[in-house]
Amino acid sequence: xxxxxxxxxxxxxxxxxxxxxxxxxxxxxxxxxxxxxxxxxxxxxxxxxxxxxxxxxxxxxxxxxxxxxxxxxxxxxxxxxxxxxxxxxxxxxxxxxxxxxxxxxxxxxxxxxxxxxxxxxxxxxxxxxxxxxxxxxxxxxxxxxxxxxxxxxxxxxxxxxxxxxxxxxxxxxxxxxxxxxxxxxxxxxxxxxxxxxxxxxxxxxxxxxxxxxxxxxxxxxxxxxxxxxxxxxxxxxxxxxxxxxxxxxxxxxxxxxx
Amino acid sequence: xxxxxxxxxxxxxxxxxxxxxxxxxxxxxxxxxxxxxxxxxxxxxxxxxxxxxxxxxxxxxxxxxxxxxxxxxxxxxxxxxxxxxxxxxxxxxxxxxxxxxxxxxxxxxxxxxxxxxxxxxxxxxxxxxxxxxxxxxxxxxxxxxxxxxxxxxxxxxxxxxxxxxxxxxxxxxxxxxxxxxxxxxxxxxxxxxxxxxxxxxxxxxxxxxxxxxxxxxxxxxxxxxxxxxxxxxxxxxxxxxxxxx
Numbered sequence: 001x002x003x004x005x006x007x008x009x010x011x012x013x014x015x016x017x018x019x020x021x022x023x024x025x026x027x028x029x030x031x032x033x034x035x036x037x038x039x040x041x042x043x044x045x046x047x048x049x050x051x052x053x054x055x056x057x058x059x060x061x062x063x064x065x066x067x068x069x070x071x072x073x074x075x076x077x078x079x080x081x082x083x084x085x086x087x088x089x090x091x092x093x094x095x096x097x098x099x100x101x102x103x104x105x106x107x108x109x110x111x112x113x114x115x116x117x118x119x120x121x122x123x124x125x126x127x128x129x130x131x132x133x134x135x136x137x138x139x140x141x142x143x144x145x146x147x148x149x150x151x152x153x154x155x156x157x158x159x160x161x162x163x164x165x166x167x168x169x170x171x172x173x174x175x176x177x178x179x180x181x182x183x184x185x186x187x188x189x190x191x192x193x194x195x196x197x198x199x200x201x202x203x204x205x206x207x208x209x210x211x212x213x214x215x216x217x218x219x220x221x222x223x224x225x226x227x228x229x230x231x232x233x234x235x236x237x238x239x240x241x242x243x244x245x246x247x248x249x250x251x252x253x254x255x256x257x258x
Numbered sequence: 259x260x261x262x263x264x265x266x267x268x269x270x271x272x273x274x275x276x277x278x279x280x281x282x283x284x285x286x287x288x289x290x291x292x293x294x295x296x297x298x299x300x301x302x303x304x305x306x307x308x309x310x311x312x313x314x315x316x317x318x319x320x321x322x323x324x325x326x327x328x329x330x331x332x333x334x335x336x337x338x339x340x341x342x343x344x345x346x347x348x349x350x351x352x353x354x355x356x357x358x359x360x361x362x363x364x365x366x367x368x369x370x371x372x373x374x375x376x377x378x379x380x381x382x383x384x385x386x387x388x389x390x391x392x393x394x395x396x397x398x399x400x401x402x403x404x405x406x407x408x409x410x411x412x413x414x415x416x417x418x419x420x421x422x423x424x425x426x427x428x429x430x431x432x433x434x435x436x437x438x439x440x441x442x443x444x445x446x447x448x449x450x451x452x453x454x455x456x457x458x459x460x461x462x463x464x465x466x467x468x469x470x471x472x473x474x475x476x477x478x479x480x481x482x483x484x485x486x487x488x489x490x491x492x493x494x495x496x497x498x499x500x501x502x503x
Contacts, residue, residue: 017377025365094361098354098378099337167285252340255333256275 011104018108022083023115037119041071045127052188060190062131062219068124069219070187072117073211076146077153078178080113084157085164085174092258102251106157114150128218136221145213145224148232152206155239158247165250165257185211206235263349265430265461266312266335271344273305273330273485304330305341306485312461312478319476319493320465321500326482328465332434335463350429350461353379355420364408368399368418371407375422389425396447397421417444424451430461449475473497 008015027033045068053063060066087105088095095102129135164170185207186194194202202208209231213224305327312318320328333339334346336354361375372393376386386393394400397417407415424431433452452475456462466472472479472493479496481488489496 013383014377017374017383021363021366021370021374024370025363028365094378096333096338097336098361100378167288169285255339 007101011101014100015104015108015111018104019112019115022109022112026116034119037116038123041068041075041120042123042127045071048188058188058190058193065124065127065131065219066215067188068127069215070185070211072120072124073149073207073214074182074185074187075120076113076117076149077207077210078182079116080110080153081156081160082174082178083113084109084153085160085170087157088161088165088254089168089258095258096255102254103158103247106161106247107154110150110154110157113153117146124218132221134221138221138223139218141217141223142214144229145210145217145232148213148229148236149210151236152210152232152239155236155241155243158243159239162246162250165254181205181207184208187211206239209235263314264311264347265314265316265349266463267345267347268308268310268335269345269347271305271308271331271334271341271346272303273327273334273339274342275302275304303485305334305482308344308482308487310480310487310490312463314461315456315459316461316478317456317476318461318463319472319479320463320482321467321469321472321479321496322482322488325484327485328482329434331482332432332463332465336432348430351380352430352432353423353426353428354432355423355434362407362415362419365406367404367406368394368410369403371418372422375419376425379423381426385426393418393421393425396425396451413441413444420448424455427455427458427460430463431455432463434465435467469497469501 023034027036030036032039045064048071049064049067052058052067084106087109088102091105094100125135125139128139160170160174184201184205186202191202209228213228213232216222216224216228308331320331322328330339332354334341335348336352337348338354361378362371363374366374372390373383373386376393377383394403397414397420399414399418402410402414407418410418431452449471452462456475462475464472464476476493478491479493479500480490481496481500489499
């Protein structure tokens with residue numbers, strides 16, 4: 001473990017350079033550049049809010065904020081895990097030529113999604129302040145569920161990037177899985193409309209817990225419940241352990257398949 | 259380090275590949291084949307029991323026909339592949355030039371790629387900033403420094419890659435056939451730089467089909483033949499044998 005942290009420290013420049021590259025590439029040749037990170041969730045939120053407050057009415061107070069919280073969590077998960085999934089394959093030509101610890105690629109991809117997420121936070125707080133005219137101190141505890149979710153996504157990213165090396169099908173399968181997951185998470189509907197017999201779907205959906213804790217702090221302006229945070233922590237540790245185990249077991253053979 | 263220390267020790271290294279009859283990339287194929295019991299593997303021996311040492315200041319040339327295992331051996335030395343059996347010990351920092359510009363991102367400019375590739379090769383950012391002009395001058399790319407490298411010609415690509423990789427004096431430099439790119443003037447420039455490195459005591463491992471270059475630069479030669487070590491020793495002796503085979 002100590003040697004691992006040493007290695008991570010040694011390669012910190014490479015990680016930061018890879019993260020900068022990802023972000024630069026994402027906004028290359030766009031006039032507004034990094035502003036899009038802010039505009040994108042806002043515009044999506046406005047469109048979705050318009051549809052759902054006119055077509056299907058749910059009984060949710062401050063719907064824009066409720067929606068934006070959900071979108072941010074789901075987008076972060078989708079982006080970071082799909083991005084990490086392709087990281088090993090996309091950098092195949094490099095890995096074949098120079099020795100670099102391979103986990104740096106999924107790690108840097110999850111970090112760049114995280115940086116992207118932070119660019120969207122001003123939009124969230126803007127909506128929070130505009131719609132409630134207040135800024136509870138407790139809102140700032142949002143960082144706890146996000147930090148836990150970072151490790152959860154990292155674990156999932158490691159698992160997916162390992163599988164993707166061996167089975168390219170995962171790219172197509174995962175797209176379908178993500179849309180199922182999106183609907184199984186209460187992004188634009190209230191939890192209460194789900195019948196009791198389907199509540200188990202939330203219980204097996206990791207995103208549900210992260211979103212719940214995130215909403216408790218930002219949307220309700222309270223400290224996230226301790227039980228929820230414990231679940232979030234447990235899921236993060238589990239996914240990270242599985243991810244590290246799988247990645248470690250197979251990373252030496254990657255080169256033969258990419 | 260005195261000149262008798264082994265910088266690289268290669269001990270009984272073998273490399274086996276599982277060559278599947280056809281590559282299976284999809285889960286469906288894998289399951290179908292698995293059920294049918296048709297997951298065929300052909301064991302392919304790329305390197306068979308290779309043992310040799312390289313001392314400091316040695317200039318090792320590796321010769322052999324296509325498919326003899328030269329590139330596989332270099333990849334094992336560079337740490338990209340891990341051998342099936344055997345041990346490799348490397349003392350000192352190594353810059354592999356297995357393929358020039360392997361770490362370039364086509365969408366980024368030359369300037370950005372100098373930093374990215376430099377850091378991949380293990381240089382500090384500060385160091386790269388200090389030597390930035392030197393790198394650009396050697397590659398002769400002053401006018402194109404803010405152009406995305408996807409618009410570069412292959413010669414420009416190779417010049418930039420070589421220039422970044424050789425800006426420091428590593429302890430060990432691995433060169434795989436990369437000097438065959440670029441025009442003759444640049445090739446001469448590269449050879450001069452390699453000669454400077456030799457004077458500084460850098461250990462160099464060179465793979466080339468150009469026997470002239472091997473004879474000009476190397477002191478020792480390793481001859482690989484179908485994954486086996488055919489001969490290892492002084493340049494003149496081995497080159498003579500190789501040419502007569």
